Amino acid sequence: MAVYKRGYERYDGPLTSHTTRLLAMPRFAWARLMDQKLVVILLALSMLWPLLCGGFIYLANHLSLLQGFGGKDLGKMVEINGKFFLIFMNTQAVFSVLLAALTGPGLIAPDLANNALPLYFSRPLTRLDYIGARMAVLVALLSMITWIPGSVLFVMQSSMAGRTWFAANWHLGGAIVGGFLLRIALLSMVALTCSAWVKWRIVAGALVLGFFFILAGVSQMINAILRVEFGSLFNPSRAMYIIWSAMLGVEAPSGPTAWECVSVLAGLVVVLAMILERKLRPVEVIS
Amino acid sequence: MPSVIEIDNLRVMLGRREILKGISCRLGISGAGKAIGLLGPNGAGKSTLIQTLLGFHRPISGSARVMGYDCHRQVRQVRSRIGYMPESDSFIGNMTAVSFLRLMGEISGLPREVALEKAHETLFHVGLGEARYRTLGTYSLGMKQMAKLAQAIVHGPELVILDEPTNGLDPQARQRMLKLVREMKEDHGMNVVLCSHLLGDVEQVCDEVVIMKDGLVVHQADLEAERKSNRRFVELEVAGDDSTLAESLAALGADALSEGGGRWRIVMPAQLEISDLWQVMAKLDLPVRKLTHRRDTLEEIFLKAVGHLQRTPAEAKEVVVNGSL
Numbered sequence: 001m002a003v004y005k006r007g008y009e010r011y012d013g014p015l016t017s018h019t020t021r022l023l024a025m026p027r028f029a030w031a032r033l034m035d036q037k038l039v040v041i042l043l044a045l046s047m048l049w050p051l052l053c054g055g056f057i058y059l060a061n062h063l064s065l066l067q068g069f070g071g072k073d074l075g076k077m078v079e080i081n082g083k084f085f086l087i088f089m090n091t092q093a094v095f096s097v098l099l100a101a102l103t104g105p106g107l108i109a110p111d112l113a114n115n116a117l118p119l120y121f122s123r124p125l126t127r128l129d130y131i132g133a134r135m136a137v138l139v140a141l142l143s144m145i146t147w148i149p150g151s152v153l154f155v156m157q158s159s160m161a162g163r164t165w166f167a168a169n170w171h172l173g174g175a176i177v178g179g180f181l182l183r184i185a186l187l188s189m190v191a192l193t194c195s196a197w198v199k200w201r202i203v204a205g206a207l208v209l210g211f212f213f214i215l216a217g218v219s220q221m222i223n224a225i226l227r228v229e230f231g232s233l234f235n236p237s238r239a240m241y242i243i244w245s246a247m248l249g250v251e252a253p254s255g256p257t258a259w260e261c262v263s264v265l266a267g268l269v270v271v272l273a274m275i276l277e278r279k280l281r282p283v284e285v286i287s
Numbered sequence: 288m289p290s291v292i293e294i295d296n297l298r299v300m301l302g303r304r305e306i307l308k309g310i311s312c313r314l315g316i317s318g319a320g321k322a323i324g325l326l327g328p329n330g331a332g333k334s335t336l337i338q339t340l341l342g343f344h345r346p347i348s349g350s351a352r353v354m355g356y357d358c359h360r361q362v363r364q365v366r367s368r369i370g371y372m373p374e375s376d377s378f379i380g381n382m383t384a385v386s387f388l389r390l391m392g393e394i395s396g397l398p399r400e401v402a403l404e405k406a407h408e409t410l411f412h413v414g415l416g417e418a419r420y421r422t423l424g425t426y427s428l429g430m431k432q433m434a435k436l437a438q439a440i441v442h443g444p445e446l447v448i449l450d451e452p453t454n455g456l457d458p459q460a461r462q463r464m465l466k467l468v469r470e471m472k473e474d475h476g477m478n479v480v481l482c483s484h485l486l487g488d489v490e491q492v493c494d495e496v497v498i499m500k501d502g503l504v505v506h507q508a509d510l511e512a513e514r515k516s517n518r519r520f521v522e523l524e525v526a527g528d529d530s531t532l533a534e535s536l537a538a539l540g541a542d543a544l545s546e547g548g549g550r551w552r553i554v555m556p557a558q559l560e561i562s563d564l565w566q567v568m569a570k571l572d573l574p575v576r577k578l579t580h581r582r583d584t585l586e587e588i589f590l591k592a593v594g595h596l597q598r599t600p601a602e603a604k605e606v607v608v609n610g611s612l
Binding site: 006007008009010011012013014015016018020021022024025028032110111113114115116118119120121122123124125281282283 | 338341342343344362363364366367369370371373375376377378379380381382386390391393394395396397398399401405408409411412438440442443475476477
């Protein structure tokens with residue numbers, strides 16, 4: 001029977017599980033994100049560097065193809081090691097910031113601007129569920145340009161270079177996945193907090209970019225004025241670079257140690273989580 | 288069967304202010320399709336009570352139960368049985384009404400296909416069928432109110448909490464909204480909590496009413512019982528010789544008091560109908576100028592409860608009639 005001819009009837013059938021209900025939120029949010037051309041374009045652009053790196057790995061393992069261009073000398077230049085993956089990760093990190101700045105604010109800010117939180121929280125959802133569902137969108141999106149292509153490159157290199165290379169560099173696989181997951185966790189928290197802090201999407205996006213650029217500037221100022229190196233701790237990108245260097249076994253730049261950076265970033269994530277917890281309430285209570 | 292809402296010495300603080308100061312009441316019978324009106328002046332604590340029932344605020348003492356589930360400890364069970372229509376605009380502006388309702392249905396536990404079906408069905412039910420593919424941001428105020436109602440009932444909850452549902456509606460839309468609310472309880476067996484400043488809305492729709500003031504329940508009334516009891520008080524005005532009227536009415540078991548000039552106040556026993564009075568008038572050949580039920584309107588009950596009236600007119604009348612007879 002056509003819907004318009006059928007009257008309203010209460011649903012009394014079986015209900016779905018809590019997990020299924022939770023997954024509905026990222027599914028709808030994902031569909032809305034993919035409707036935005038800019039997001040799709042940036043996502044496609046973010047795939048270019050992994051493709052180039054893939055080509056690079058192929059050539060590095062098929063030097064015979066480069067014989068006409070001085071292949072043996074090139075072979076020394078294009079060694080696939082921790083440094084190669086560090087460069088790959090750093091480039092993808094830039095795209096991940098841009099993508100988080102573009103997509104993150106659209107996840108929470110519209111709900112706050114339209115006062116939709118009471119609707120979500122009047123259903124069987126907790127704040128943690130809501131944040132988890134929103135974060136899942138960013139994690140999935142950023143994974144597509146970070147650890148997934150990184151793992152593909154690692155597997156590709158392992159399969160082409162053989163067991164000897166894998167035996168000597170197996171830790172790189174874990175470092176790529178772990179390092180990127182740390183980055184995604186930090187980025188997602190920054191993007192969601194900015195989105196919850198500012199109701200305007202564009203301003204929230206600018207805030208995400210500003211967070212990284214301004215803190216980078218502040219850390220440079222601290223280092224320059226006080227003639228110290230610990231200022232790098234206040235630059236999340238730099239701190240992440242130091243952590244990745246340690247994970248990939250690449251010589252780390254001078255300054256704070258990887259563990260110091262991990263501690264500072266963990267503290268930052270806790271602060272961001274507290275802000276998020278405070279901002280995401282179904283009703284605002286004015287003391 | 289548990290009550291729809293059971294509140295026991297509930298105290299809630301927001302910031303440093305105590306908003307609900309130990310309220311207790313039992314409202315409605317679960318599954319019976321009852322409508323409960325929540326009334327009170329601004330700042331009485333109505334919204335805080337609703338939000339506490341939804342688990343938004345943690346009580347500092349006491350408890351609130353919905354359908355037998357504790358609103359704080361069993362919040363998931365409570366919320367899965369509730370549909371909530373907030374007072375202020377609440378929607379996702381760039382979503383179409385169908386997508387919005389489908390999302391709300393799915394996070395309430397409807398399977399995907401059912402959620403889509405129910406989204407269409409509910410939008411037609413509230414009169415937004417033709418506009419269901421438009422984004423919510425383009426809706427008029429009245430349409431937004433209907434969309435809010437639709438999201439509250441899309442999953443077929445046992446209890447629907449409506450916070451000022453007729454706000455900003457023109458008279459026609461208001462009547463439509465009230466009709467939908469009546470249908471929800473009468474045809475679909477949903478329990479309804481209606482929070483409104485418009486006493487007429489509550490009077491038209493609700494079976495019970497709770498009046499709050501300064502964080503306390505100051506009056507709780509069964510409107511159906513009030514309506515029945517109000518039928519007992521009649522004001523009558525007749526022309527001609529009414530000297531035998533008191534005697535005739537007494538024979539029927541009614542207490543009557545003459546106010547002079549053909550005006551009478553009558554307290555009728557429960558079994559007596561208005562038609563019996565008409566028969567007496569016809570028998571005595573008394574032309575009736577006026578016959579009205581003098582009753583306590585909800586407005587009078589409300590004003591008395593919040594302290595603006597000493598007693599309602601019907602109570603005053605009862606004292607006069609009983610005192611003089």
